[in-house]
Amino acid sequence: MPSAGKWFLLSALIGIVAGVGAITFQFLVQLVQFLCLGHIAGFPAHDAHADYSPFPEVEGIFSPWYLLLVLTVGGLVAGWLAWQFAPEASGHGTDAAIDAFHNKRGEIRFRTPIIKTIASAVTLGTGGxxxxxxxxAQIGAGFGSCLATALKLSARDRRILLAAGMGAGVGAIFRAPLAGALFAGEILYSEAELESDVIMPAAVASTVAYSIFCFSLPPEFRFMPLFGQDLHFDFQSPAELLPYTVLAIILSLGGILYIKVFYGIEKLFHKMPGPGYLKACLGGLATGLVGLGLYFAGNRDVALLSALGGGYGMLQTAFSDIGSVTTSALLAVALAKIVTTGLTIGSGGSGGVFGPSMVIGGCLGGAVGKQLHSIWPALIHQPGSFAVVGMAGFFAGCARAPFSTILMVTEMTGSYRLLLPAMWVSTLCFLLMRRWTLYTKQVPTRLESPAHRGDFIVDVLEGMHVDDVYQKNRKLHLVHEGTSLNDIVHLLAETPQRYFPVVDHQEKLLGIFSAEDVRSYLYDDTIWEIANARDVMNTRVITLTPEDDLNAALTRFTALNIDELPVVSPEDSQKILGILRRKETIAAYNRRRLEHMLTE
Incomplete structure (x- = not known):
């Protein structure tokens, strides 16, 4: 099968599975929410505008204590599932997929995405x-990995399909296909690096997955941005970049706090004795206590319950009706969300960190926008736009993925008019948070990735040629084809040269021998005068020309396990120009690598 056809077919197949997986996962989350949060706890549903649910809204009386019970049992069930069947399914699955890409040859166990789906549905559906x-992401990545393994593809192909599946799943469930494709290549690295090989397969897979997911929705919700189409924001003056710079600084400080709290809580639970499912149970209980504490402290303000669950309802309010929520409520939800996310996932619960990051960044952005609007109303007309930009900037800094995050936020909100401030704030957050990342399995660049070990060597050596390295003025002993073995033995004693080209009377290359080739004759001096160079030489000579790159040279050194190769004229393969040594090739690579490091 031609390469393009192969990748199109495999990517489309991954997109189909990712799309169906997104539908299944979304249904399971909403089913658990309907049964547990709705019927048992009477938890008020408050989702994004286009976050469709096939289940009717439950009209019940909210019970804080039943909510606490649901969260505790939810943590226990999700933790037990991961502890019993797939420990790697606990925590946030994107990091596990990144780790598999870099360190595990792209291999993910078949059961992992299945357990991740069920455990995460329980975690999210019970208010975690x-x-x-x-x-x-782990569903798509897991299928991509298993498909490559079943087809006996190479480790490189398996990694590409894993990343394509990850992007397809994200693009489908957040209704952001373009961002999903870019996310697959960008999220793997903490620096401004991109895994370019995965972009096109991920684009195909993301398009298919997005289409399948959207056609599962009622017609009025199909292809609608997650937060609706009634968001009308504008960027009206370059002077607005100044308050947006203030926003970037505050988002960066909030992001650093988020990462430190998240991994601090995770380390605390890791040190606790006992099985993982009991830790997850305790995490669910603590999450409920924090959320309900905020609820009671705010005089039973239902909006403050956005610190639990997905929290997209608070974001929808910040976008569409920011005047109805106070600055203190936005800040309270953002800070409480930092803690509850750490307790839910850090304790061993199962779920992602993108959604909570969007809520935290959006709430911080909305709070900053409201405050700056009260100070400078002539410049800041739409404080809700700061919530949109805050979403992008916060996650761009925390996840080290600015471009895919910018696109994802614009696709989720349907507002491309804020693209410029989103780029500005996301870039600043990316630079200010360079030392911190929410995904610990990221590596800085392709150079540090075990998946690309050796790529840099090839790139460097392919940029250098034999003519740049071999010593043209070196005295080279050529051996005439009629030279006796006796003379050859004495020549070996007089020169450090190890490989000897054999030539005819016109100095045309006929063959080559090494000192090791002569060694077998040393103990039989009776043939020293009978045998000559023709008897010793190897006529299958592997040569190089000055135009050959050093990667080709090193490949031949390695394949033949020899240390020197003749360099011949490109016009005449029998005209010898010199000898290239393996150690000279390695030395040239080391010099170039040192130059590269000094210029970084």
């Missing part, structure tokens, strides 16, 4: 503070 991107 987690996101959807981790589970769906």
């Amino acid at each position: 503070s987690a996101g959807r991107e981790g589970p769906i």
Whole structure:
């Protein structure tokens, strides 16, 4: 099968599975929410505008204590599933997929995405503070990995399909296909690096997955941005970049706090004795206590319950009706969300970190926008736009993925008019948070990735040629084809040269021998005068020309396990120009690598 056809077919197949996986996962989350949060706890549903649910809204009386019970049992069930069947399914799944790409040859166990789907549906459906991107990313990545293994593809192909599946799942469930494709290549690295090989397969897979997911929705919700189409924001003056710079600084400080709290809580639970499912149970209980504490402290303000669950309802309010929510409520939800996300996922619960990051960044952005609007109303007309930009900037800094995050936020909100401030704030957050990342399995660049070990050597050596390295003025002993073995033995004693080209009377290359080739004759001096160079030489000579690159040279050195190769004229393969040594090739690579490091 031609390469393009192969990748199109495999990517489309991954897109189909990722799309169906997104539908299944979304249904399971909403089913658990309907049964547990709705019927048992009477938890008020408050989702994004286009977040469709096939289940009717439950009209019940909210019970804080039943909510606490649901969260505790949810943590226990999700933790037990991961502990019993797939420990790697606990935590946020995107990091596990990144780790598999870099360190595990792209291999993910078949059971992992299945357990991740069920455990995450329980975590999110019972009110845990987690996101959807981790589970769906692991579903797509797991299928891509298993498909490559079943087809006996190479480790490189398996990694590409894993990343394509990850992007397809994210693009489908967040209704952001373009961002999903770019996310697959960008999220793997903490620096401004991109895994370019995965972009096109991920684009095909993301398009198919998005289409399948959207056609599962009622007609009025199909292809609608997650937060609706009634968001009308504008960027009216370059002077607005100044308050947006203030926003970037505050988002960066909030992002650093988020990462430190998240991994601090995770380390605390890791040190606790006992099985993982009991830790997850305790995490669910603590999450409920924090959320309800905020609820009671705010005089039973239902909006403050956005610190639990997905929290997209608060974001929808910040976008569409920011005047109805106070600055203190936005800040309270953002800070509480930092803690509840750490408790839910850090304790061993299952879910992603993208959703909570969107809520935290959006709430911080909305709070900053409201405050700056009260100070400078002539410049800041739409404080809700700061919530949109805050979403992008916060996650761009925390996840080290600015471009895919910018696109994802614009696709989720349907507002491309804020593209410029989103780029500005996301870039600043990316630079200010360079030392911190929410995904610990990221590596800085392709150079540091075990998946690309050796790529840099090839790139460097392919940029250098034999003519740049071999010593043209070196005295080279050529051996005439009629030279006796006796003379050859004495020549070996007089020169450090190890490989000897054999030539005719016109100095045309006929063959080559090494000192090791002569060694077998040393103990039989009776043939020293009978045998000559023709008897010793190897006529299958592997040569190089000055135009050959050093990667080709090193490949031949390695394949033949020899240390020197003749360099011949490109016009005449029998005209010898010199000898290239393996150690000279290695030395040239080391010099170039040192130059590269000094210029970084």
